[in-house]
Amino acid sequence: MKVVMIGAGYVGLVSGACFSEFGVEVACVDKDANRIRELTEGRIPIYEPGLEDLVRDNGKAGRLTFSTDLASAMVGAEAVFIAVGTPSRRGDGHADMSYVFQAAREIAASLDGYTVIVTKSTVPVGTGRRVSEIIRDIRPDAEFDVVSNPEFLREGSAINDFMRPDRIVIGAETERARAVMRRLYRPLYLIETPMVFTGLETSELIKYAANSFLATKITFINEIADLCEKVGADVHDVARGIGLDGRIGRKFLHPGPGYGGSCFPKDTLALVRTAQEADAPLRIIETVVASNDARKAAMVGRVLSACGGNVRGKAIAVLGLTFKPNTDDMRDSPSLMILPRLLEQGAKVRAFDPEGMNEARKLMPEVEYCGSAEEAMAGADCLLLLTEWNEFRALDPRRIKAILGKPVVVDLRNVYNPAEMRGAGLTYTSIGRPNGHPTEPA
Structure with a gap:
């Protein structure tokens, strides 16, 4: 099986390397020629424990390659993943979808035979539909399905998260597309990883809802920590006391200076904007964003x-x-x-x-x-x-x-x-x- 990963950044590189470890032939494509050259030479542009060995070993085995040429990389590919950045847009907090939509246009120009197009990037609800429209407008004759397959990788433990995930979420609307995704994730199915098959919009929302809930837990314990200081309590004992409740859980209850990183800040903000546009405001998440800042x-x-x-x-x-x-x-x-x-x-x-x-x-x-x-x-x-x-x-x-x-x-x-x-x-x-x-x- 062959797949293409568009974007050799954090998500694309980790996902591509891990798929190649499954025995899949993976071509990682990126417009940054310097990055592709570094990767081809075995130099990893990001720090992630275990990633360098994974890239080197699968590169030597011929399962993982890097290129700037999408058209040639797509020859014979059954699935093409969009794993480009979706940063917060300046001014309004919406996710910037320009890279995703540009990738869709370039995929359309290179389609040859039935292909599953997978959004791996974190994208707002409705993105899959828009990607499908873009490709259909350019190539009305093309055979393809668009699938949502959000990533749940924690920086610092991303390889383990990919190889032993809590779940795999797949938003697909045809049995043909679901079959391709089942074959791709077969090694995880064999170790009884839960597979959540759902629709496009639901899959897209799952990712945002998950990150926003975790950000809420962090913000909650930070505010409880402030109260602990006022009343003479110990926040770690409070966190343990509530975390042992199975309905709450112990993770993400460690106080600190506020959450950061590539996901929580932009994803909470993007979900707030999406909810406002849908006239279903998320007051809790709005407060989380303000409290964290x-x-x-x-x-x-x-x-x-x-x-x-x-x-x-x-x-x-x-x-x-x-x-x-x-x-x-x-x-x-x-x-x-x-x-x-x-x-x-x-x-x-x-x-x-x-x-x-x-x-x-x-x-x-x-x-x-x-x-x-x-x-x-x-x-x-x-x-x-x-x-x-x-x-x-x-x-x-x-x-x-x-x-x-x-x-x-x-x-x-x-x-x-x-x-x-x-x-x-x-x-x-x-x-x-x-x-x-x-x-x-x-």
């Missing part, structure tokens, strides 16, 4: 408070820049809101991240980037932990105290034990735990 901004106040109300001329050591560990993705990371505001307040920001600094430099060139956590902390007036990379978890509180210029730590991921940090002589600020704020100036 406000939370990122509020984190600056925690740093100011820990530093005695003023950071002018003070060195702030920042550990972690990406929106989560095990990725180099900086999209909508809380650091992009927090660090510029600290700089505006006159702080000197020194940062270290194991994988995200190349991307961060493009977005925040005024930050000083360091080669290690210790270099960032050396002589600093405050340590700010923004991303919970494992190597930061292992830092010794006594060592932190010895390296810092002033013993002030603001932990926005609750990585450290408050008693141990205070026992080492550190003024420690965390989220949603008793005495989470400093009780006296540093």
Whole structure:
């Protein structure tokens, strides 16, 4: 079986590599000639654990190839996946569908025989219908079906999510298209992965609804954390107490500086806009979007408070820049809101991240980037932990105290034990735990 993946970015590259691991012949097509050259030479333009080995091994086996020529790649393909970006459109928050619709036009020009056209990108309800109309207008004689097959990949664990998913969602309206998709996902069917077959609109909405619900859980526990600080409760015990209820579940109940990344911010906003246009406003999700934006901004106040109300001329050591560990993705990371505001307040920001600094430099060139956590902390007036990379978890509180210029730590991921940090002589600020704020100036 042969398939084409249009878009060699995060979703397209991971999906293409994983399909090739199933034994499928996969051609990844992208207009970015530099990216295709890098991939052909075995260089991976994104950081995702295990992806480099997967691409290299399947490339050597001849199952995974890269090209800028869609027409030649589509020869003999039974399915063509659209896995291009759908970023938030400037001004109104709608998903920008220009790349998806352009891909549809190019597919239409290259169709030869029955083909299943699959939207893998996260797209608003109604996109599948529009893709079908575009192709039918260009090629009224073509034999094809449009299918929705949303991805549910978490950055940092995407390969495992693809190989051992909770479910596969397929929106298809003909048995012929469903048969192609069943054959493609047969290895997952054999391990009894639930297959949800539904209509186009339902499949498209499932993806947005899932991400918006998870974003709601994050926002909920963040607001509960704020309440915990006011009443002297511990948010981690609250999260455990409610998470053990099977109806709620334990995941996505960890407090922090707000959600970021390539999915939750744009998907919640796009769902809000879709609902408003359909005259069925989603008030809960609207509040989630507003609360999350406000939370990122509020984190600056925690740093100011820990530093005695003023950071002018003070060195702030920042550990972690990406929106989560095990990725180099900086999209909508809380650091992009927090660090510029600290700089505006006159702080000197020194940062270290194991994988995200190349991307961060493009977005925040005024930050000083360091080669290690210790270099960032050396002589600093405050340590700010923004991303919970494992190597930061292992830092010794006594060592932190010895390296810092002033013993002030603001932990926005609750990585450290408050008693141990205070026992080492550190003024420690965390989220949603008793005495989470400093009780006296540093």
